[in-house]
Amino acid sequence: MASIWEYANPRKFMTTSEVVLPWTVGIAAIATIGGLIWGFFFTPDDFRQGATVKIIYLHVPTAVMAINAWLMMLVASLIWLIRRHHVSALAAKAAAPVGAFFTAIALFTGAVWGQPIWGTWWEWDPRLTSFLILFLFYLGYIAMWEAVENPDTAADLTTILCIVGSVFAIISRYALDFWNQGLHQDRFALFDGESDVSPVFAWPLVTCLTGFGFLFVALVLYRTRTEIRARRLHALLAQERLS
């Protein structure tokens, strides 16, 4: 019977992802664009914040995905560490720039948002700062991949880095809370009784969240395929040399 691990075989992965990719792209496109349009043009302005509240449709999804991206990298790295599936290592490598990109957008939109709300572009608020640190971890992780020639060595080193980094990212988050009490919006539950976001805002937000989720998956799939092709090229060249 077919075990899930078969998909970790590069060849199998290429064939499967070829089929899956278009669908994810499609859903991502529809949900993201739809959600954003819905959010931007078909929701009333917020009574306190006015039109600026609409940034939330970019800001929150990117922010949430930025964190999930790192989690996905962690999982992929662990799979590589335990089962030595090359594809999962490459998937982690492929996810890093995407995650960094989302983080950057979350920070940027946040900054743009903070301008009208807090009257300043940047606050050393724990939430914001911890995201900045997350961004730094992304940079380090990417740099490590770049720096090491041998792909397997790089995969192992980045795995160790990713694990240690995750631990310290969490520690610093708590350290930061201890350091400075923030202005930033707390985590909120979207649909419980005393929700601070009325369903009017909530539904398009949920659409955007799903949209960005699929967008992430699509991007990672795409980049993983590229990485695999690069590795294949490398392998084939290596063989040319030997004959």
Next chain:
Amino acid sequence: MTLKVTDLSVGRGGIRLLSGVNFALVPGQALVLRGPNGSGKTSLLRCLAGLTPPLAGRIEMAEDAIALAGHADGIKAQLSVAENLQFWAAMFGSANIRPALEAFDLIPLATRRAGELSAGQKRRVSLARLLVTGRPIWCLDEPTVSLDTENVARFAAAVTAHLATGGSAILATHIDLGFAAETLDIRQFATPREAQQNTDPFAWDAAQ
């Protein structure tokens, strides 16, 4: 203290270089690896020393049996020759370094800064380290490089003495070692092209 290698295959940089390597090294035996540049001698020695994990096959020997002397000297320029050897003696828990110094005529250089030694003098220091380790199996990568004839003779004497006391040695070289030993041409283990493929998961159905 025998070293037994069965169906070993060795890789470097994601490429399988050698496969089906089989040999045994018994106490008192010296084995010389021969092969053209880039054939995989260094890689094989590093694999035996446990630095690179083998791609396949088994290496059977006692724990902590191997001492390695590679292309690089492993000498600290700031320390004197004696201090360098003392450090290794401490690491391998052997008592005095005097015999090692004498074996390679390093007594006159003992107090010199290792950084101020000539190529051949450095080489002698790194060879003296082998005696200090007290390990039975020596893995030597081109040990006689930049040694003059006199010191090649010293090296040969040291190796034969080591063999006489039940030690063994496996050496990679292109030049004369100063003593007779059976040679193992590693070209016979060079990986054929079709075997090459299935080592790398990314090289599926490559054109032959």
Next chain:
Amino acid sequence: MTLKVTDLSVGRGGIRLLSGVNFALVPGQALVLRGPNGSGKTSLLRCLAGLTPPLAGRIEMAEDAIALAGHADGIKAQLSVAENLQFWAAMFGSANIRPALEAFDLIPLATRRAGELSAGQKRRVSLARLLVTGRPIWCLDEPTVSLDTENVARFAAAVTAHLATGGSAILATHIDLGFAAETLDIRQFATPREAQQNTDPFAWDAAQ
């Protein structure tokens, strides 16, 4: 293009090693320096190449005539073999590197990262650099180290070709170079003890 050395004395680390070195190197001539470890071959070559100023004596030759290949390879690990040679070609204003690559059979390795080469392969790259410099006088310090017989032959061919085109070479070595050349034993220039003293201004009336 003759290199003329008169009454040269060479030091290293504040010690006078060689004194009264006299020899001439005419186009088409190759001179092999022989001497035990630590006798001063490398120091002499570095002095001829103008890296260390001579303690005394004269070195007469044309400007920019010398190319040096020392113990160290002078190769950038991150660059490919071809890129390494191209850099040197640009530095010495010579046009194409292809002949150099061919002379040492480096065409198959041209696109490889230099860091991933074996000892002998690295050596070949650093020897190929000599051809790229287009300099008439080669100073080579143990050029054939860790080369297999086949590549020693290539090296010999390269040198003889260089000599045939009016070039000259001075080589330090302990091992076979693959071609015949007159040798210069530098032990005859070793500084006697009494001469030793008055070089160092702080060593006045030391015990004989």
Next chain:
Amino acid sequence: MKAVIARDLRLAFRAGGGFGLALAFFLIAVTLVPFGVGPDTDTLRTIAPGILWLGALLACLLSLDRIFQLDWEDGTLDALATAPLPFEALAFAKAAAHWLTTGLPLVLAAPVLAVMLNLAPAAFPWLIGSLLAGTPALSALGTFGAALTVGVKRGGLLMSLLVLPLYVPTLLFGALTVTRAMGGFDALTPLAFLAGLTLATLAVMPFAAAGALRVNLR
């Protein structure tokens, strides 16, 4: 293990080994700050704890590349790999040696600089305490970073990129201890956190570092 520490200390004392260099860097870096931010004493006093901690941190950082790089380049690590000493112990010994040659001197020198930045006298013991409790973690994390980047030529900059984010919690708690002490608030809690963090780091880091080393030696 003692042998490794002893050798590293000796190397540090030898020419070019640079014992006390970290100290000197600490001094210079901190003295440069007034040039940058201007001589106003109140500003200096307020930022003193942060500056001192940042200075110590950078001084540590700059001496990290000594930890493994040389041993790797000259083949010593290859030989050590075949030695009976496990890499975990090696990593720990290296971290210890680094702290003795870098962290400890910084702790001793900090008060002098604190005077220059006229830190509030009440905060002095807390400064020393926090540095004592914090710097070992800096050395341990640095050893890990050094082990990760040992294969990379001139990995110094890359290493700092990897290590500095790991330094954040230590820096936060360390500086916070002093600032709070200066303001007369409870400084014990952050100090406790700091100590705990350091102990945890010391316990775990050798294994991570050893893993990285093994990978890099392949």
Next chain:
Amino acid sequence: MKAVIARDLRLAFRAGGGFGLALAFFLIAVTLVPFGVGPDTDTLRTIAPGILWLGALLACLLSLDRIFQLDWEDGTLDALATAPLPFEALAFAKAAAHWLTTGLPLVLAAPVLAVMLNLAPAAFPWLIGSLLAGTPALSALGTFGAALTVGVKRGGLLMSLLVLPLYVPTLLFGALTVTRAMGGFDALTPLAFLAGLTLATLAVMPFAAAGALRVNLR
């Protein structure tokens, strides 16, 4: 000379060469400051110019050891000594390459960080201007320091000791330009001084560096 610059740039872009690392370090170093001195916006604003300049300075410093050390270790310098290119030109080329891979990126990134330390908008052009005028001097002085310490194994720390004092005037005028612009005073005079200083440095430094190199090669 072009060949040297081209090669150094290529090396910088290659794996492990670490292009953009200086940038990342700059980012981190500046980010760490608030952790040290506390999140208070006003304090940060006042010290912003100094911090930005110090950050740039340290980022330069950390990338200096790449300049000559590797070429020395692998024998490239020996070979270059016999090449027709004089050491003066070599030193200049090295400095130029270092600035292109380090100084220039810093200049471009500074505004972003200035926002985070909420520097007064009026001072932005002056920040960029002063960095543009100042960083070449940092690279040139750094090249000199690198040439002096090329013989010393892991001379990184020693080099920073030698170089940092040389950096003081540049730092002074650079930070002063921005602070004054922030305070609304005349910032042109320090900027002019800075530019003059840089030009003088660029004119003289290659010769000093070349001399140091020759001595170290003996």
